[in-house]
Each structure stands twice: as C-alpha cells, then as structure tokens.
Amino acid sequence: MQKKISTENIKELRSKTGAGITDCKKALEASNGRIDIAIENLRKKGLALANKKLDRLAVEGLVESYIHSGSRIGVLVELNCETDFVARQSQFQQLAKDIAMQIAACHSVQYVSRDNIPDQVKQYEEAIELNKEDLSSKPLDIRSKIAKGRLDKRLKELCLIDQNFIKQNEITIDELVKQHIALLGENIKIRRFERFILGEGLQTKNNNFKNEVNNMITHQ
Known part of the structure; x- marks a missing residue:
C-alpha cells in the first residue's frame, strides 16, 4: 500500500534539495514516502539534467x-x-x-x-611519484600502477x-x-x-636580496 504524501513531507524534501514542488511530490510517491531515497533520486535526476547543459x-x-x-x-x-x-x-x-x-x-x-592543469605540471608530479624511494625496489609494472594511483590522488588535491x-x-x-x-x-x-x-612570496624576495648583497660584498 502506497504511503500518503503529506504537504509537510513535500516541504521537508524541498528544503533539503531545492527542487520544485511537483518534482518533490513525484519523488516521494516513487519512493513511497522515503525522504532519503527521494533525495537520492532527485540528485541523480538533477545531475542528469545538469550534464545536458554543460556545453x-x-x-x-x-x-x-x-x-x-x-x-x-x-x-x-x-x-x-x-x-x-x-x-x-x-x-x-x-x-x-x-x-x-x-x-x-x-x-x-x-x-x-x-x-586546467598544464601538461608539464602533470609530468612533473608523475616523475616525483615514480621516483619515490619506497617504490625503487618494486617491479616496473607495480611501481607504475602505484604511482598512477598516487598521481590521481595528487591531481585531485590540486x-x-x-x-x-x-x-x-x-x-x-x-x-x-x-x-x-x-x-x-x-x-x-x-x-x-x-x-x-x-606576505606570500616576500620571504623569497628578501632571501634573493640578501644573496645579491652577499655576492656584491664577496666580489669587492
């Protein structure tokens, strides 16, 4: 037996998802009043519609x-x-x-x-992962597989x-x-x-200035 959908249920679902009243009502009916399932279905529907608009x-x-x-x-x-x-x-x-x-x-x-990540950045990060000390003793195929997983995680962080x-x-x-x-x-x-x-970058500039001064003194 299908659960009766109340106005309160619809309001609750709408406040959690931002979906329209009609969509909320249909989602609740399809899930037999289960808010959690209705939210998941609305998200899937929303992502599907969004993907069509990306271009x-x-x-x-x-x-x-x-x-x-x-x-x-x-x-x-x-x-x-x-x-x-x-x-x-x-x-x-x-x-x-x-x-x-x-x-x-x-x-x-x-x-x-x-x-948006430049190819040279990807190549640099890949080289770092491939040459990490803990992978040096492993066979090339295993080392490549582990490095690929680590690279994926690193690019995700960026x-x-x-x-x-x-x-x-x-x-x-x-x-x-x-x-x-x-x-x-x-x-x-x-x-x-x-x-x-x-202050980002200022320390580097100060160090460069100090190096320039030291070089001038050394070569006097």
Missing part, C-alpha cells in the same frame, strides 16, 4: 570575493551563468560565496579542474571541483555546481579564481 555558453555571472577572518587570506572567483537574470538570483550568489570560501579553506587547490564541499561533506564542488544547474536551469561554470595570502 551551453555561459558568459554572464559575477565576480565574488571572500576575506577570511583576520584579513590574512582573500579570494576572488569568477562564476559564470547564461543570463543576467540567473546571476541576480540569491541561490547563484550564495553559490559564488560558498565557492570563494571553499577556495580560501583549501590551500592545496591551484586549478579549477584537471583540464583541483577545486574535486574537493568535498566544506558545508556538505558528502558532495563535491562539482556536484554542488551541477545541483545549481538543475535548480536554476542554466549552465554554470567556475571560470577562474585567485587566492591572496598576506
């Missing part, structure tokens, strides 16, 4: 900033969508804020996705969209964006970002 041109959007407490870390991120209408929506603006905060929290992240969302750890940033694509009905892309850390 659509996104040239509108906004540049969002985030300054961490203490003003020692700052982030600028450009988030694109298809229309100015969606760029003005609170859900889109909140997404931009969340992504900027994520970048500030993930110091290892340097690129939006693996497509990419923003592969990170678990700090506010909802069970989904990645990629899944978070796709959920908003399904919710707002437009393609959304993280185009670029820049992280600013107070």
Whole structure:
C-alpha cells in the first residue's frame, strides 16, 4: 500500500534539495514516502539534467570575493551563468560565496579542474611519484600502477571541483555546481579564481636580496 504524501513531507524534501514542488511530490510517491531515497533520486535526476547543459555558453555571472577572518587570506572567483537574470538570483550568489570560501579553506587547490592543469605540471608530479624511494625496489609494472594511483590522488588535491564541499561533506564542488544547474536551469561554470595570502612570496624576495648583497660584498 502506497504511503500518503503529506504537504509537510513535500516541504521537508524541498528544503533539503531545492527542487520544485511537483518534482518533490513525484519523488516521494516513487519512493513511497522515503525522504532519503527521494533525495537520492532527485540528485541523480538533477545531475542528469545538469550534464545536458554543460556545453551551453555561459558568459554572464559575477565576480565574488571572500576575506577570511583576520584579513590574512582573500579570494576572488569568477562564476559564470547564461543570463543576467540567473546571476541576480540569491541561490547563484550564495553559490559564488560558498565557492570563494571553499577556495580560501583549501590551500592545496591551484586549478579549477584537471583540464586546467598544464601538461608539464602533470609530468612533473608523475616523475616525483615514480621516483619515490619506497617504490625503487618494486617491479616496473607495480611501481607504475602505484604511482598512477598516487598521481590521481595528487591531481585531485590540486583541483577545486574535486574537493568535498566544506558545508556538505558528502558532495563535491562539482556536484554542488551541477545541483545549481538543475535548480536554476542554466549552465554554470567556475571560470577562474585567485587566492591572496598576506606576505606570500616576500620571504623569497628578501632571501634573493640578501644573496645579491652577499655576492656584491664577496666580489669587492
């Protein structure tokens, strides 16, 4: 016997997923009132719809900033969508804020996705993994297999969209964006970002200056 779907159930599901009332009702009916199953089905449906929109041109959007407490870390991120209408929506603006905060929290992240990682960086990281001391005594095929797994993990650490969302750890940033694509009905892309850390690079410059002074004194 099918469970009767109440208005409260629909409201609860909608608040958890952001999906429309009709979609929530259908998902609950299909899951016989099971909220957890309905959420999973809506996510799958949303990701499927989002994937169809990924090739659509996104040239509108906004540049969002985030300054961490203490003003020692700052982030600028450009988030694109298809229309100015969606760029003005609170859900889109909140997404931009969340992504900027994520970048500030993930110091290892340097690129939006693996497509943005230069080949020379991939080759460099691969060489490091292949030549690690703990692999030196292993046969080449085993060493290559282990290094490939480690390289995949390392590249994942470098990419923003592969990170678990700090506010909802069970989904990645990629899944978070796709959920908003399904919710707002437009393609959304993280185009670029820049992280600013107070004093970053100054020590290196100071060391270079000291070396230059020492060289001048030595050669006098």
